[in-house]
Amino acid sequence: MLTLDAVDAGFGRALVLRGLSFRARPSEVTCVMGRNGAGKTTMLRAIMGQVPVSAGRITLDGQRIETLAPHLIPQLGVGYVPQGRRLFGSLTVAENLDIGLMTRGRGRATRDRVLDLFPRLRERLGQTAATLSGGEQQMLAIARALCLEPKVILLDEPTEGLQPSMIAAIRDTVRTLRGMGVAVVLVEQRAEAVLDLADRVAFVETGRVAEMVPAADLGPEAPQFARYVGV
Numbered sequence: 001m002l003t004l005d006a007v008d009a010g011f012g013r014a015l016v017l018r019g020l021s022f023r024a025r026p027s028e029v030t031c032v033m034g035r036n037g038a039g040k041t042t043m044l045r046a047i048m049g050q051v052p053v054s055a056g057r058i059t060l061d062g063q064r065i066e067t068l069a070p071h072l073i074p075q076l077g078v079g080y081v082p083q084g085r086r087l088f089g090s091l092t093v094a095e096n097l098d099i100g101l102m103t104r105g106r107g108r109a110t111r112d113r114v115l116d117l118f119p120r121l122r123e124r125l126g127q128t129a130a131t132l133s134g135g136e137q138q139m140l141a142i143a144r145a146l147c148l149e150p151k152v153i154l155l156d157e158p159t160e161g162l163q164p165s166m167i168a169a170i171r172d173t174v175r176t177l178r179g180m181g182v183a184v185v186l187v188e189q190r191a192e193a194v195l196d197l198a199d200r201v202a203f204v205e206t207g208r209v210a211e212m213v214p215a216a217d218l219g220p221e222a223p224q225f226a227r228y229v230g231v
């Protein structure tokens with residue numbers, strides 16, 4: 001389980017996260033919603049050690065991670081798929097996957113399992129990442145994170161800007177990951193997607209989780225969507 005307890009984090013003196021508490025459990029999809037600038041991406045980056053944490057604690061299965069060097073966090077099994085994907089465009093699909101495999105010392109068997117989830121990538125192993133379609137690039141970014149065999153995967157608006165068939169494929173992948181026991185943290189702004197996928201929803205407002213609600217308690221007209229997301 002991934003836990004954030006009363007986390008303050010930010011850039012220089014400007015705190016973005018202010019006493020943020022959050023949990024993500026194995027075999028669950030925890031969606032994170034909130035307005036632009038609420039701190040969703042900063043929360044994911046703080047988990048990855050990319051934004052300094054000045055108070056509170058972050059733990060993975062009981063081990064504190066906010067004190068660790070950032071490169072150690074993926075090695076513990078936390079995969080991160082940032083907005084914008086950050087692929088190596090001039091490297092091939094296979095080379096991008098190798099980077100994920102090397103990070104946690106995984107080999108061919110892991111790669112084969114990951115490619116079973118993404119047949120389109122298997123057909124394109126020799127193609128450079130920059131020449132993939134937007135949806136294929138998003139699949140590659142997720143596949144690279146899965147090469148860590150993660151316990152936790154952080155996905156920052158993975159379906160943004162994609163066509164419907166790709167959105168459906170990525171949602172299927174999220175369900176598959178949940179079925180594999182991964183704790184999925186999904187930043188997602190569309191209520192309809194959240195209602196479809198989430199087990200729990202964290203509503204972020206001005207750097208803290210204002211409400212954490214079981215998805216079963218939310219319907220399309222739930223007041224939280226208007227209050228925290230403005231939809």
Ligand SMILES: Nc1ncnc2c1ncn2[C@@H]1O[C@H](COP(=O)(O)OP(=O)(O)OP(=O)(O)O)[C@@H](O)[C@H]1O
Pocket residue numbers: 011016034035036037038039040041042043
């Ligand atoms: N590198 C940075 N330096 C200084 N301030 C930053 C930096 N990155 C983000 N911020 C600020 O932190 C606040 C939260 O940003 P964040 O990206 O976490 O929001 P978000 O909830 O993910 O929003 P969005 O939906 O727009 O992606 C914003 O006010 C933003 O300007």
